[in-house]
Amino acid sequence: MRTLEFDPNAWTLTLLDQTRLPRETIFVVCRSVEDVAHAIRSMQVRGAPAIGVAAAYAMALAARASSGDLIGDLEKAADVLGATRPTAVNLQWALDRVLAHARSGANAASVLALANDMADEDVAVNRRIGAFGLDLVPEGANVLTHCNAGALATVDYGTALGVVRAAHASGRGIHVYVDETRPFLQGARLTTWELQQAGVPLTLITDNMAGHFMYRRKVDLVVVGADRIAANGDVANKIGTYSLAVLAHEHAIPFYVAAPISTIDLSIPSGHAIPIEERSSGEVTHIQGVTIAPEGVEAAHPAFDVTPARYVAAIITERGVLRAPYTESLAKAVQAVDQLVA
Numbered sequence: 001m002r003t004l005e006f007d008p009n010a011w012t013l014t015l016l017d018q019t020r021l022p023r024e025t026i027f028v029v030c031r032s033v034e035d036v037a038h039a040i041r042s043m044q045v046r047g048a049p050a051i052g053v054a055a056a057y058a059m060a061l062a063a064r065a066s067s068g069d070l071i072g073d074l075e076k077a078a079d080v081l082g083a084t085r086p087t088a089v090n091l092q093w094a095l096d097r098v099l100a101h102a103r104s105g106a107n108a109a110s111v112l113a114l115a116n117d118m119a120d121e122d123v124a125v126n127r128r129i130g131a132f133g134l135d136l137v138p139e140g141a142n143v144l145t146h147c148n149a150g151a152l153a154t155v156d157y158g159t160a161l162g163v164v165r166a167a168h169a170s171g172r173g174i175h176v177y178v179d180e181t182r183p184f185l186q187g188a189r190l191t192t193w194e195l196q197q198a199g200v201p202l203t204l205i206t207d208n209m210a211g212h213f214m215y216r217r218k219v220d221l222v223v224v225g226a227d228r229i230a231a232n233g234d235v236a237n238k239i240g241t242y243s244l245a246v247l248a249h250e251h252a253i254p255f256y257v258a259a260p261i262s263t264i265d266l267s268i269p270s271g272h273a274i275p276i277e278e279r280s281s282g283e284v285t286h287i288q289g290v291t292i293a294p295e296g297v298e299a300a301h302p303a304f305d306v307t308p309a310r311y312v313a314a315i316i317t318e319r320g321v322l323r324a325p326y327t328e329s330l331a332k333a334v335q336a337v338d339q340l341v342a
């Protein structure tokens with residue numbers, strides 16, 4: 001099944017609970033905006049594109065529950081959903097798209113149809129990202145990835161892992177180093193699970209091993225996803241991405257970002273202005289509910305960091321592989337997509 005699926009008969013959104021993987025395969029059924037907002041906040045559904053599409057489905061639920069003031073009710077729902085996770089711009093992008101549709105005359109059924117289109121588009125976009133990324137992956141490459149930018153972080157197929165899937169399917173004989181990704185362990189729990197199911201050879205490493213494997217020339221390229229890309233090409237992604245990019249630069253290893261055009265935010269000039277989500281310190285002091293630090297210890301938990309554009313060898317999108325100067329290449333790609341939609 002896809003990461004998220006809507007049942008048009010029951011009007012429910014079913015999500016694969018990503019807080020329980022890989023130990024348990026459990027589904028969460030959402031019936032209201034609050035249910036979906038809770039699932040996004042608690043990271044039962046996570047990854048920028050997946051939370052965007054989940055939010056679009058939540059807007060369909062809001063439209064169905066509306067007592068008459070459809071636009072007012074959708075705006076209220078968008079406020080609740082938009083506040084759940086501040087860094088991933090795909091969330092606001094999806095909400096704005098539904099609101100624009102609603103303002104041009106809509107009902108619950110048409111909002112649902114739009115959410116379904118967005119889900120299908122996401123899969124098609126990821127496949128295109130995979131196809132463009134394929135050219136950057138040499139035969140027999142050792143690829144390093146961080147967090148989970150796979151099928152689980154999208155509706156299906158994935159962005160960074162879309163590139164990995166495409167390379168594996170084409171018989172390139174690749175192997176993937178999967179960063180554990182402290183503190184939420186998306187790499188150890190989710191990327192390993194997903195790649196194992198796809199039959200992609202992998203080795204799980206802790207985040208602090210990346211430099212060692214680069215120094216030993218075991219890594220040929222790095223590919224990660226993104227939560228928001230500023231107009232100048234600075235990239236916000238899971239905490240730990242920046243350190244990887246600096247390490248890759250030191251070892252002359254190409255560092256690629258795979259993301260849909262909807263992750264590019266031209267209204268933000270540089271990474272300094274990207275809002276960084278602060279999550280609970282309990283996710284650092286505890287692992288899966290078990291405490292690993294003394295009681296009362298202060299812990300910081302910025303969930304994302306910003307990688308300056310100068311470390312990014314290319315941004316792989318559904319419109320092709322974009323390179324520096326990013327101010328120009330990103331603006332051109334966004335404009336091309338806007339023209340298609342218009």
Ligand code: MRU
Nearest residue numbers: 046047048149153159225226238
């Ligand atoms: O906090 P998460 O797990 O939602 O963070 C996910 C990431 O950082 C991904 O790399 C990003 O959202 C891209 S997913 C295709």
